[in-house]
Amino acid sequence: MAYEEAKKKLRGSICPVVTPFTESGEIDEKAFIDLIDWQIESGSHGISVTGTSGEPSSLTIEERKRVMALAKETIGGRVFFAPGTGSTNHDETMELTKYAEELGSDAAMVIVPYYNRPNQEALYQHFKTVADSVKIPIIIYNIPGRSAVNMEVSTMKRLVDDCPNIIGVKEANKDFEHVNRVLLNCGRDFLLFSGIELLCYPMLAIGGAGFISATANVEPVKVAELYNAWETGDVKKAQDLHFELMPLNDVLFKDTNPAPAKVALGMMGKITPKLRLPLGLPSTEIQEEVRKTLIELDILPKEAAVK
Numbered sequence: 001m002a003y004e005e006a007k008k009k010l011r012g013s014i015c016p017v018v019t020p021f022t023e024s025g026e027i028d029e030k031a032f033i034d035l036i037d038w039q040i041e042s043g044s045h046g047i048s049v050t051g052t053s054g055e056p057s058s059l060t061i062e063e064r065k066r067v068m069a070l071a072k073e074t075i076g077g078r079v080f081f082a083p084g085t086g087s088t089n090h091d092e093t094m095e096l097t098k099y100a101e102e103l104g105s106d107a108a109m110v111i112v113p114y115y116n117r118p119n120q121e122a123l124y125q126h127f128k129t130v131a132d133s134v135k136i137p138i139i140i141y142n143i144p145g146r147s148a149v150n151m152e153v154s155t156m157k158r159l160v161d162d163c164p165n166i167i168g169v170k171e172a173n174k175d176f177e178h179v180n181r182v183l184l185n186c187g188r189d190f191l192l193f194s195g196i197e198l199l200c201y202p203m204l205a206i207g208g209a210g211f212i213s214a215t216a217n218v219e220p221v222k223v224a225e226l227y228n229a230w231e232t233g234d235v236k237k238a239q240d241l242h243f244e245l246m247p248l249n250d251v252l253f254k255d256t257n258p259a260p261a262k263v264a265l266g267m268m269g270k271i272t273p274k275l276r277l278p279l280g281l282p283s284t285e286i287q288e289e290v291r292k293t294l295i296e297l298d299i300l301p302k303e304a305a306v307k
Contacts, residue, residue, distance in 0.1 A: 012045025042220035051084035086111030197249035
């Protein structure tokens with residue numbers, strides 16, 4: 001069955017690639033292509049775009065489609081592709097998810113609608129309608145810190161029972177009891193991805209499929225190596241990488257994601273560190289914390305320190 005094959009394939013470190021902009025605020029397509037190539041060369045197992053790190057609410061529908069199409073073309077089948085297709089608007093979510101299917105994406109990641117704060121029955125109806133409209137595998141994206149509503153385990157179980165193409169969830173949820181109950185109720189073969197950086201390793205320990213970590217934008221090699229170490233049974237290496245990445249994880253969330261990550265990528269010469277309003281760059285103090293952390297982790301040379 002196609003969905004069973006997808007469950008075996010969609011694993012590892014999926015990088016939620018940022019959307020780079022030029023100084024004038026246009027999508028920087030060359031920088032975007034270069035970022036995806038760098039991610040794949042660095043060992044990332046999959047690519048996602050237009051999720052939280054990709055600033056989807058700052059993009060028009062046509063821009064989101066362009067980013068998705070450009071990513072799919074650039075990836076060229078080298079790794080799997082699971083674009084974010086969710087929105088606060090139901091019809092937009094339907095349109096973008098159908099577009100992801102038309103592109104031949106391996107899955108679509110659909111966020112719990114942010115701002116609207118739907119109740120659990122409305123969440124069920126929203127996701128079921130979207131899932132029923134396509135055959136592409138669906139990964140639920142549960143991020144209560146940004147959406148202001150948590151998809152309860154009972155709602156997720158209903159969806160899994162009723163929609164065979166809902167095969168996994170990205171849990172950006174700090175409640176570790178909740179994520180344990182997701183696997184207990186939705187099935188041990190349900191794909192559980194961590195969207196909380198400090199839970200990437202712990203979720204592997206309970207049977208998680210991997211992680212969709214914003215930190216991979218800045219340090220893709222080590223984030224992917226953490227998964228690889230676990231898969232090969234090198235628990236100590238996985239633990240060491242977990243703790244080694246913690247300072248970077250912490251500093252990249254000193255301000256609203258993806259602002260610190262874009263600052264870091266700017267310092268690394270990968271992009272112009274530009275965000276679209278209403279998001280903006282972090283304070284000078286946070287930017288210097290980012291720089292210091294990058295130097296300490298040998299991501300930037302010591303000469304990059306501000307004199």
